[in-house]
Amino acid sequence: YIEGSVRGFDRELLKRLKRGEFPVQDHIDLHGLTREEAESAIRGFIIASFRLGLRCVLIIHGRGLNSPESFPVLKEGLPTWLGRGQVKRIVLAFATARPYDGGAGAVYVLLRRR
Numbered sequence: 288y289i290e291g292s293v294r295g296f297d298r299e300l301l302k303r304l305k306r307g308e309f310p311v312q313d314h315i316d317l318h319g320l321t322r323e324e325a326e327s328a329i330r331g332f333i334i335a336s337f338r339l340g341l342r343c344v345l346i347i348h349g350r351g352l353n354s355p356e357s358f359p360v361l362k363e364g365l366p367t368w369l370g371r372g373q374v375k376r377i378v379l380a381f382a383t384a385r386p387y388d389g390g391a392g393a394v395y396v397l398l399r400r401r
Contacts, residue, residue, distance in 0.1 A: 289394065291366050292380035300380070304397050307385035309343035311395070312336070316347040317361050325361045326368045333369075333396070337377045340401050345384060350392040365394060 292301050303309065315332040317325045329346060336344050348361040369378045377398055384393035 288383045288391070289362065289366055290380070290382040291370070293378075296380055300397070301382065304343075304380055304395050305382040307388060307395065309395065309397060311343055311345045311388065312341040313339075314345035314347060318347070318349050320361070322360055322364055326364065329365070329368050330372065330374055333374045333377055333398070337398050337401065342398055342400070344396050344398065345388055345393055346396060347389050347393045362392075362394075369396065 290301065290305065313332075313336055315328060317328060320328060325348070332344070332346070346365065348365060350362070366381070368374065369381055378396055379399055380397045381394050384390060384395050388395070
């Protein structure tokens, strides 16, 4: 399970995000991508989603079942990637998705308003 938010973010909003109460407006599936490809894809996806005025998106990173030793490489890198560069100024919070949206293999991301 992973989660994170900007400093001062409302804890109640984070709870709502974790419960899947925000409608997912778009998603990206990172299956089959390398670590570098996934980081670049996430950056482009988050920036494009923000420019479209989307508020909640889903990143499907998988559980690492096809990685060496079944280690979730993309899941491990996700908090770092969401917290740096231009993406850092766009992302308000993120949390592991509910089972029907991908569970441990996906993350909800709440974006700032434009």
